[in-house]
Amino acid sequence: MKNIAVVMGGYSKESSISLESGKMVYDNLCRKCFIPYCVYLFKDKWFMKNKENKKFFIDKHDFSVFVNENSRINFDCIFNAIHGSPGEDGMLQSYFDLLKIPYTGCNFHQANITFNKKYCLSLLKYLGINTAKSFFLNKNQTFCKKEILNSIGIPFFVKPSRSGSSFGITKIYKEDDFDKALSTAFKEDNEIIIESFLSGREVSVGVFSFRNEIVVLPITEIISKNDFFDFESKYSGKSKEITPANFPLNIEVKIKNTAIKVYKYLNLYGISRSEFIIVDEIPYFLEINTVPGLSKESIFPKQLKTAGISLSDFFHDFIDSSIKKCLYNLQ
Structure with missing residues (x-):
């Protein structure tokens, strides 16, 4: 029986979504093979809760839990269910690498690249993946508004480079709203993306x-x-999700092949969910999530269900392969 820490929470606005994902993982882990523990990571405290809802604080020196004088829990694997920082940007991955504790998902290099939309878009565009036109701005950087607008066109999006669940994103229809959109995005991150609007069908690929x-x-x-797939659309039932999507076979093959290319180009491991806009039968990459939502309302579990894969079986294989990968890397 392996001790599994299902880590959830995090330091961002996505912490509430992470708690739902973590609970889904905890509830669906096979009790014949694993002993799961709910572990909460917040900026001010890291702790584990037992079945009686009692808190036990994490020893950050080795990520163990001191239960009493005669008992300390060490974990065989970490199931990372934290969306945003520190679970999706590489910070947690680096920490567990130093401690030589296996964890689910990609490593800190890939997490850092994929979480930063600026780096991810630049790399994939260089490698031949279709993307929207975009400009990257840092906070306090001087720029020519007219030059950007003439190149991007209206409407367009202003997005934080490092943020999830569509926090800080604004769709712009007129020049007068540009400054307010910049202010909104810069509240989430000091790096932002100004991206052209693509008219087409939006898809998500696990x-x-x-x-x-x-x-x-x-x-x-x-x-x-809503006007686009924003936070309300994602988590308040303001969107229609069709799985499997109804595309001609040749378009479906294009989408899946592009998703595989993105996965390979980014050298990913574990699970991911990438977003595309299909314009004139061509997939345009939007972003990728290496710790996708796993709650009841999330897309990835619904795709697993459509594929006939149970969450329990999937999580079992995911944990086993993550442990084997870590042991291989330590050799």
Whole structure:
């Protein structure tokens, strides 16, 4: 029986979503093979809760839990269910690498690149993946508004470079709203993206690696009732999600092949969910999430269900392969 720490919470506005994902993982871990523990990581404290809801604080020197004089819990693997920092930006991965504790998902290099939309878009565009036109700005950087508008066109998006769940994103229809959108984005991050609007069908593609094979899950088409797939659309039922998406076979193949290319180009491991806009039968990459939501309302679990894969079986294989990968890297 392996001790599994299901880490959840985090330091960002996505912590509430992470708690839902973590609970889903905890509830679906096989009790015949694993002893799961709910571990909460917040800026001011790291702690574990037992079944009686009693808190035990984490010893950050080795990520163990002191229960009493005769008992200390060490973990065989960390199931990372933290969206945003520190679970999705590479910080937690670096920490567990130093402690030589296995964890689920990609390593800190890939996490850092994929979490920063500026780095990720620049790399994939260089490697031939289609993306929208974009400008990158840092806080307090001087720039020519007219030059940007003439190149990008209206409407367009202003996005934080390092943020999830669509926090800080504004869709702009007129020049007068530009400054307010910049202010909104800079509240979330000191690096932002100004990106052209693409008119097409939005899809989400779940991908994972298993036994040295890359598996693409059934594609989900997202039809938002709001102006775009914002936080409310994602978590308040303001969108229609169709899984599997209804595309002709040749378009479906294009989308899946592009998702695999993105996964390989970024040298990912574990699970990911990438977003595309399909314009004139061509997939345009938007962003990728290496710790996708796993709550009841999340897309990735629905794609697993459509593919006939149970959460319990998937989590079991995910943990086992993560432990084997860590042991291989330590050799």
